[in-house]
Amino acid sequence: MHIPVLLNEVVNILDIRKGQFVIDGTLGEGGHTLEIAKKIGKEGKMLVLDLEDEAIRAFKTKIAGKKDLPEIICENENFANIIETLEEKNFGQADRLLLDLGFSSNQIEERNKGFSFLRTEPLLMTYDANRKPVYEILREIREHDLEVILRDLSDERYARRIAHAIKEAGKKERILTTTDLVNVIEKAVPKNYERGRINPATRTFMALRMYANDELGS
Ligand SMILES: C[S@@+](CC[C@H](N)C(=O)[O-])C[C@H]1O[C@@H](n2cnc3c(N)ncnc32)[C@H](O)[C@@H]1O
Structure with a gap:
């Protein structure tokens, strides 16, 4: 299991507020995403990206049926294409962006x-x-x-x-x-x-x- 790096510190620095639109450009196992999702609440929205198809699929399974989460749109995409993705989906401007670079421990342990x-x-x-x-x-x-x-x-x-x-x-x-x-x-x-x-x-x-x-x- 991947332990998100400096989870509380990252979420605090981002100063996440209720109802925001937040992008996590490096989903991984979704530790940061889920913490941010809790903070923005159901009125918020998230766009999460990962280059690795397995990460996206595993996360979709993880959140399936969870009712207390905001809308979370998952894309198997490079964060370098965030602007294009936002335009294509007509999402408008995001309030926050998180990039947690590198690989996750489950990519070492399981893939x-x-x-x-x-x-x-x-x-x-x-x-x-x-x-x-x-x-x-x-x-x-x-x-x-x-x-x-x-x-x-x-x-x-x-x-x-x-x-x-x-x-x-x-x-x-x-x-x-x-x-x-x-x-x-x-x-x-x-x-x-x-x-x-x-x-x-x-x-x-x-x-x-x-x-x-x-x-x-x-
Ligand atoms: C350190 S992990 C992220 C861990 C995550 N914050 C968590 O809490 O589980 C980095 C992730 O970024 C993905 N990644 C690396 N380069 C990327 C890129 N250019 N665009 C999108 N995802 C990328 C990797 O596949 C990996 O899943």
Whole structure:
């Protein structure tokens, strides 16, 4: 289960009032959404978005039949398209917008999408199933471009070595799972990587997730 980050603090900072129209652009498991929904009451309205179809479906099931909630419109959509979505639905201006970026713990624990380097899973890392998975990106990308992504998106100081190791390993056998990638990274970096403070795969996984989902573009 995902524990919403700083739930009370977020809701307090947003200063949610009864009857407002609030957008949660990153629904996840809906922890923030439900707390906001309680505050705006039945006179309010919410628009909630998530790139992940499973998140939207699970939330619809969760709220089905609940009578004490405001109207909550759920869209499997990128928050980058909020303006278009509002115009299309003729919703007018929203009072508040919440974006809780990144991934949720249930995306690590339940979805089998390869977000965590601590589990052996297919190397997908995409919220939206229609986007190109990381294993395909690693097959197609040029070594130099990969190096730039690792350096720019995660400050990985061994970006060149890791990018080289990934492309070399891919020539022998395709990198298809999280563990395949972790093994390549571990061999490419020094034994005392970051003095043991973080797993050697941490930065590479973060950079690849951001790139695969165009998180900066959103
Ligand atoms: C940290 S979780 C949100 C957790 C949520 N606040 C809760 O209480 O459960 C981030 C969510 O944003 C979604 N997401 C990431 N990028 C997105 C984007 N560009 N547009 C819409 N949803 C996105 C992910 O699929 C994930 O479900």
